[in-house]
Amino acid sequence: MKSTKIFVDCHVFDGNFQGTTTYLKGLYSELLKDKTKQFYFGTSNISFLKTIFGAHDNLTYISYKTKNKFYRLLFDIPKIIKQNKIDYAHFQYVVPPIKACKYIVTIHDVLFLDFPEYFPFFYKLKNKFLFKTSAKYSDIVLSVSEYSKIQIQKHFKIETVTITPNAVDxxxxxxxxxxxxxxxxxxxxxxxxxxxxxxxxxxxxxxxxxxxxxxxxxxxxxxxxxxxxxxxxxxxxxxxxxxxxxxxxxxxxxxxxxxxxxxxxxxxxxxxxxxxxxxxxxxxxxxxxxxxxxxxxxxxxxxxxxxxxxxxxxxxxxxxxxxxxxxxxxxxxxxxxxxxxxxxxxxxxxxxxxxxxxxxxx
Structure with a gap:
């Protein structure tokens, strides 16, 4: 049986720990137990990411050429997807504009739309466009709570949002x-x-x-x-x-x-x-x-x-x-x-x- 190949954009681990890093660490530490799937983790710091996930027969680490987010989304990731014949690519909030396989996007929240008074104008303008476009462009939309699911459906007119809830390390x-x-x-x-x-x-x-x-x-x-x-x-x-x-x-x-x-x-x-x-x-x-x-x-x-x-x-x-x-x-x-x-x-x-x-x- 052919393994499902899943690419995961792990650039968030190149910065400091936050909600998205906790989410990816917890979710994929569990998913790596499924040997019917082959995983490819993209990062600018392979040695550090290995301290998080370790070595697995069904895990391949791939180094990005640069930390520049535009280059990563426009060139690095589409090339990685094509070279490795990826079936699904998983992103946090924003997906690449060039689609080379099925996309999964996790949108953790749209609080800037629910509580606009707490966010700068250009932050709201930019992220509304990026998040909505990414949700519409993706084959699977995930979120982390019932509250976020309902708000994403309301703001972006998305029918199906799957909840993959957070948990504790x-x-x-x-x-x-x-x-x-x-x-x-x-x-x-x-x-x-x-x-x-x-x-x-x-x-x-x-x-x-x-x-x-x-x-x-x-x-x-x-x-x-x-x-x-x-x-x-x-x-x-x-x-x-x-x-x-x-x-x-x-x-x-x-x-x-x-x-x-x-x-x-x-x-x-x-x-x-x-x-x-x-x-x-x-x-x-x-x-x-x-x-x-x-x-x-x-x-x-x-x-x-x-x-x-x-x-x-x-x-x-x-x-x-x-x-x-x-x-x-x-x-x-x-x-x-x-x-x-x-x-x-x-x-x-x-x-x-x-x-x-x-x-x-x-």
Whole structure:
């Protein structure tokens, strides 16, 4: 029987870890177990990608000639598809304009259309054209949540969207010694007894509301606040509020960018409380990761996060500061982490996502 050949554009691994890298790592770590399929991973850094996926009989790594995205889409990828007689090529958000096989595109969200007030004008204009064209051009459209599926269908008039839901990397479920982790964090990052928020910086991510609660409730007297995430879209409201604070409070607030995965994992495990106050998400993996690591976690209850009902009494309205304050107190005393983690595992797994993917291409 002829193997199905699947090419995967893995250029996202050439940058920093984000939602798309977590998605591809989890999905294809599971799909690689299917020996009836031959996979081809395109990247500018083969040695690094091998540390993510390892060696497999049904996996071939292919190096891009350049990191330039236009060259990759216009020349590199069509050539790779033709030379290797690829059946399906899988992309994140944007597909090449030259079609040489069947295309699969994962559009994780269209939040810039749902919440236009949080995005720059040209960002919206450019991505609406690119995402819609890519969806129309593709044979299979995937997304990661029921919320995103419905919004993609509404905005782009796409009838069939298959959900391949995100899940959590198995490393987050590994056991560890909390006290030892806290000592490592204190030595390396100078943070202790901290609240944690993992997310890139954009106004919709709502960093400013979390900072206001941290200050107004005077949590800085006993805790630190740690933000992890790269800068994406400037949040002026956060900047103005932070700059108005006295230096003693600023000393309890830490912001880390471009961390490697091991440092990220260390900071997640060492947190007293993980807080995810985002206003809008296409999925929202970080609160699931902290829950998997047995860290008390409170989470926003909007958009795709309405699927996270297992957080139960630790869900809050991200625009209601009083609700956020109340849930911080509940989260710090949470005794139901094990039950919540079990319910999360029953709902989200990479095996489930892989099965949906295979159904879509069959």
């Amino acid at each position: 198995p490393v987050y479920f590994e056991t560890y010694q909390k006290d030892n982790i806290k000592e490592q964090v204190l030595k390396k990052f100078k943070a202790k007894n901290y609240f944690l928020y993992v997310s890139r910086w954009e106004p919709r991510k709502n960093h400013h509301c979390l900072l206001k609660v941290f200050v107004e409730k005077e949590y800085y007297k006993n805790h630190s606040l740690v933000f992890i995430g790269d800068k994406a879209i400037e949040n002026k409201e956060y900047n103005d509020y932070y700059n108005s604070l006295p230096s003693a409070i600023k000393a309890t607030i830490f912001s880390f960018h471009k961390l490697n995965f091991q440092d990220l994992l260390l900071l997640v495990r060492g947190a007293d409380l993980s807080i995810y106050p985002s206003i809008a998400e296409g999925f929202g993996i970080p609160p699931l990761e902290s829950l998997a690591a047995n860290v008390p976690t409170i989470c926003s209850n909007t958009t795709a996060m309405t699927d996270f009902q297992f957080f139960d009494d630790c869900l809050f309205n991200p625009l209601d500061l009083e609700d956020l304050k109340d849930k911080i107190e509940i989260g710090l005393k949470d005794t139901k982490i094990a039950q919540k983690k079990e319910a999360m595992l029953a709902k989200f797994s990479w095996k489930q996502a892989a099965e949906q993917f295979k159904k879509a291409i069959s």
